[in-house]
Amino acid sequence: MHDIEEFRLETRHWLEANCPAAMRLPITQEEIVWGGSQVQFKNEDQRVWFEKMRDKGWFAPDWPKEYGGGGLSPKQARIVENEMLKLGCRQPQFNLGVWMLGPVLLEIGTEAQKQEHLPPMMQGKIRWCQGFSEPNAGSDLASLKTNARIEANGDFVVNGSKIWTSYGDAADWMYALVRTDNTVRKQEGISFLLINMKSPGVTVKPIELISGKSSFCEVFFDEVRVPAHQLVGPLNGGWTVAKKLLQHERAAMSKFSEGAAPSHDALLVAKPYLYDEDGSLIEPVWRDKLASLLMDSHAFSLTHQRVKEEGLARMDVSGPASIMKLVQTEQEVAKYELLMQLMGQRGMSWEGDEFTKEEHDICRLWLLSKTYVISGGSSEIQLNIIAKRVLGLPG
Amino acid sequence: MSFLLNEEQRQFSNSAQEFLSAKSPLSLQRQLREGQTPLKFESSLWEEVIDLGWTAAVFPESEGGLAVGYKGLGAVFEAMGRHVAALPLLSSIVMAGEIILQAGNSAQKQAWLPGLISGHHRLSLAIDEQGRHDPSKLKTTASKTADGWRLNGQKYFVIDGLGATCFVVVAKIQSTESTTEIGLFLVDNAWTGVKVQATHLADSRNYAQLNLDNVCVVNDMCLGTGEGATKALNQALDKARACLAAEGLGLLKEAFERTNMYLKERIQFDVPIGSFQALQHRMARLYTELQMLESCVLAALNAIDSAPTDLPLLASLAKARTSDLCEKLMNEAIQLHGGIGVTDEFDLGLIVKRARVLQQLLGDGVYHRNRYAQLKGF
Numbered sequence: 001m002h003d004i005e006e007f008r009l010e011t012r013h014w015l016e017a018n019c020p021a022a023m024r025l026p027i028t029q030e031e032i033v034w035g036g037s038q039v040q041f042k043n044e045d046q047r048v049w050f051e052k053m054r055d056k057g058w059f060a061p062d063w064p065k066e067y068g069g070g071g072l073s074p075k076q077a078r079i080v081e082n083e084m085l086k087l088g089c090r091q092p093q094f095n096l097g098v099w100m101l102g103p104v105l106l107e108i109g110t111e112a113q114k115q116e117h118l119p120p121m122m123q124g125k126i127r128w129c130q131g132f133s134e135p136n137a138g139s140d141l142a143s144l145k146t147n148a149r150i151e152a153n154g155d156f157v158v159n160g161s162k163i164w165t166s167y168g169d170a171a172d173w174m175y176a177l178v179r180t181d182n183t184v185r186k187q188e189g190i191s192f193l194l195i196n197m198k199s200p201g202v203t204v205k206p207i208e209l210i211s212g213k214s215s216f217c218e219v220f221f222d223e224v225r226v227p228a229h230q231l232v233g234p235l236n237g238g239w240t241v242a243k244k245l246l247q248h249e250r251a252a253m254s255k256f257s258e259g260a261a262p263s264h265d266a267l268l269v270a271k272p273y274l275y276d277e278d279g280s281l282i283e284p285v286w287r288d289k290l291a292s293l294l295m296d297s298h299a300f301s302l303t304h305q306r307v308k309e310e311g312l313a314r315m316d317v318s319g320p321a322s323i324m325k326l327v328q329t330e331q332e333v334a335k336y337e338l339l340m341q342l343m344g345q346r347g348m349s350w351e352g353d354e355f356t357k358e359e360h361d362i363c364r365l366w367l368l369s370k371t372y373v374i375s376g377g378s379s380e381i382q383l384n385i386i387a388k389r390v391l392g393l394p395g
Numbered sequence: 396m397s398f399l400l401n402e403e404q405r406q407f408s409n410s411a412q413e414f415l416s417a418k419s420p421l422s423l424q425r426q427l428r429e430g431q432t433p434l435k436f437e438s439s440l441w442e443e444v445i446d447l448g449w450t451a452a453v454f455p456e457s458e459g460g461l462a463v464g465y466k467g468l469g470a471v472f473e474a475m476g477r478h479v480a481a482l483p484l485l486s487s488i489v490m491a492g493e494i495i496l497q498a499g500n501s502a503q504k505q506a507w508l509p510g511l512i513s514g515h516h517r518l519s520l521a522i523d524e525q526g527r528h529d530p531s532k533l534k535t536t537a538s539k540t541a542d543g544w545r546l547n548g549q550k551y552f553v554i555d556g557l558g559a560t561c562f563v564v565v566a567k568i569q570s571t572e573s574t575t576e577i578g579l580f581l582v583d584n585a586w587t588g589v590k591v592q593a594t595h596l597a598d599s600r601n602y603a604q605l606n607l608d609n610v611c612v613v614n615d616m617c618l619g620t621g622e623g624a625t626k627a628l629n630q631a632l633d634k635a636r637a638c639l640a641a642e643g644l645g646l647l648k649e650a651f652e653r654t655n656m657y658l659k660e661r662i663q664f665d666v667p668i669g670s671f672q673a674l675q676h677r678m679a680r681l682y683t684e685l686q687m688l689e690s691c692v693l694a695a696l697n698a699i700d701s702a703p704t705d706l707p708l709l710a711s712l713a714k715a716r717t718s719d720l721c722e723k724l725m726n727e728a729i730q731l732h733g734g735i736g737v738t739d740e741f742d743l744g745l746i747v748k749r750a751r752v753l754q755q756l757l758g759d760g761v762y763h764r765n766r767y768a769q770l771k772g773f
Contacts, residue, residue, distance in 0.1 A: 271773055288761070291768040295712055302690040306398040313399055320690075323683040386682055387675035391655055395670030 007076055011083045018052045020045040024088040035093035036127025037172050050124060053092035059122050060098050063106065067114055068122025082312070097121040097128035099252035101175050104245045108233050117194065131162040131176030131195070131219060132242070139381050142186045142239065146221060148178040148193060154228035156193060158221040164375060168204045168217030171197055177238050192238035194230040211367035253325065266293055266335050269358060273342045286342055293338050300327050322390050326382035329372035336366035397701070398693045400466055407452065407463055408470030412477070414447060419480040421742045427481060428599040434558050435601040436481040445514040450488050454496065458508050465634065469641040469696035476645020479745055481600050483517055486555035489635045491518035491563045498579055498619040498627035519559040520631070521550035521605050528758045530565070530632065535607065537566035537578045543613040546580060549606050554756070556603025557593050560584060564607065565628060568620055577625055579618040586610055598752040633710035636757050637695040643717035644692050646750045647685060650728040653743060654678070657732055674731060681724050688716050708770050715763035721750040
């Protein structure tokens with residue numbers, strides 16, 4: 001107990017001494033540092049914080065030191081996480097590798113895979129993307145068709161395409177699900193491969209959305225050779241590996257949500273539109289609608305805090321945690337709908353100087369927010385999960 | 396912010412659940428509804444509750460209380476919701492008791508609080524005067540006399556007012572200037588000009604109409620006027636709103652779980668109806684709302700204990716969501732049960748009726764959204 005308290009103090013002191021003040025302010029999307037070969041720092045504070053945490057091994061405090069981690073016990077790692085939270089320290093880098101793939105490699109990767117992939121993640125040198133969804137495999141992911149043929153020497157040759165790959169154009173590597181057996185039940189013929197995005201035959205094409213430019217990409221594979229040792233888990237055991245990986249999604253999403261999607265303070269944006277020039281409410285119904293929206297958001301943020309607090313107290317939070325994705329994304333959609341409606345025709349602004357930047361942004365985000373309730377398990381899939389896993393409803 | 400209960404509060408919660416499941420089955424609510432008990436709660440149950448310390452829970456030790464706090468008492472209210480238990484805990488302790496504690500002078504506290512805790516006195520707050528709760532629209536007046544005050548007016552929907560030994564009456568101070576100053580007055584039910592009549596609402600509980608016809612109140616029975624009185628009243632109302640939200644949470648969880656169980660058992664088209672996605676998604680949405688509500692209720696209760704400046708906003712948040720969900724979830728519970736859900740023989744109706752009254756008590760969703768907007772400055 002004494003040691004733990006001492007460690008907490010040491011951690012606090014180290015963070016206070018090494019985390020620049022600017023890195024303790026809430027993060028915005030433009031300020032995210034994405035680790036990887038194309039890592040970019042917008043200012044010195046970002047670079048300092050990145051390097052200090054990297055050198056400390058605290059991109060992943062509880063990974064073994066031999067792979068570049070911090071070598072801390074789970075208890076100590078929780079303390080680091082808590083102290084960072086208390087001081088408001090930003091994530092020094094955003095990295096799907098560290099948050100999603102890394103824990104899976106640590107659990108079931110071969111020694112060679114750990115040696116090859118973990119240290120670069122811990123150096124922030126390699127950026128990963130996720131290759132799961134396909135044009136004909138969205139909510140029904142297991143029906144995916146991107147095919148990996150096995151050569152005589154055991155290497156794989158991949159043909160097909162992935163879609164909705166976030167930042168596929170900036171990623172160095174992809175972890176992907178591919179079909180390795182067509183003759184069995186669909187979940188049993190899938191393998192989990194690590195693919196170098198610089199391999200010959202890989203083409204990446206950004207997707208333009210109804211809102212304009214986006215981070216989503218299509219990735220095409222044309223006779224892409226992947227060495228046999230880049231198979232994670234058993235051949236045709238990829239579905240289980242993916243399920244393991246998705247267990248880390250919640251933790252990763254909560255780190256993402258700290259700064260991922262650009263968002264607006266609904267009250268701040270809405271207030272000027274609520275009143276006529278003489279200061280009277282344009283129509284009282286907007287006031288009720290806005291209050292309702294703010295209260296939903298207040299209730300969500302309290303739930304977020306509760307899940308965090310109860311989780312740290314080792315209580316079972318699987319119930320409330322299961323609603324978070326659904327609620328957060330639906331609230332973002334509702335917010336932009338309301339702001340658009342309130343702004344009237346100004347809310348439809350697409351281009352031109354007669355509109356404010358905010359008016360332009362809100363119109364684009366109204367459209368972009370439609371992706372939130374589709375990607376990462378659509379709202380309908382979330383409802384299925386709640387009904388079956390939490391409520392135990394049959395079928 | 397802390398959403399977690401401490402050891403003492405957890406024990407309080409566990410004992411409340413055990414006690415009520417043993418002593419306050421739904422069949423008791425049915426008996427109370429049909430029986431001849433005019434009080435609409437079981438006096439012997441109330442006495443046992445007093446022995447358990449529920450009436451002492453939130454008062455400070457200096458006033459003979461247990462200082463368990465509202466997270467502890469909130470858990471009791473949730474358990475009362477679970478079991479649809481009728482007890483005058485909200486009216487006598489949270490509403491009247493808090494006003495005496497906050498507004499009363501030391502002589503008044505000494506005169507009333509020990510009796511409230513021991514059950515010797517039972518008090519009710521007389522505030523509402525119309526169908527929709529709105530403390531800013533008072534018509535009952537208090538005019539100054541040589542040795543005190545004279546009260547005139549009608550109070551409706553006085554919670555547990557029947558059989559209350561004394562009322563805390565909220566009245567507008569009559570004055571030549573147009574002010575909104577209020578006063579809080581203790582009014583004995585036996586005084587001249589006081590008339591108490593039963594009001595029957597859908598939940599078959601104790602409500603009263605209180606007529607005040609030139610009722611003389613001596614200065615010693617005035618708990619306060621002006622800003623101090625408004626502040627004490629608002630605090631007591633917000634605490635009561637948080638407790639009602641906790642009771643509502645219990646009612647809602649009970650109705651939800653009963654419905655979920657029913658969907659697994661009820662066979663139609665040769666399968667449990669809970670296997671239909673259309674019904675699953677409705678349940679999943681209700682579950683989502685329930686989880687959000689739980690966070691709001693805990694936050695409001697926590698604010699009473701440790702962050703009183705946050706209380707008005709959080710009390711309105713919790714009560715608004717409770718009220719709205721009482722309407723939505725209870726309607727869904729009936730619909731998903733089908734025909735059995737609208738029969739009186741089936742217990743769901745008792746839960747639904749209590750929830751729908753609770754929806755209106757101390758402000759519904761519309762009232763509290765408006766208040767939330769005001770507090771947020773728009």
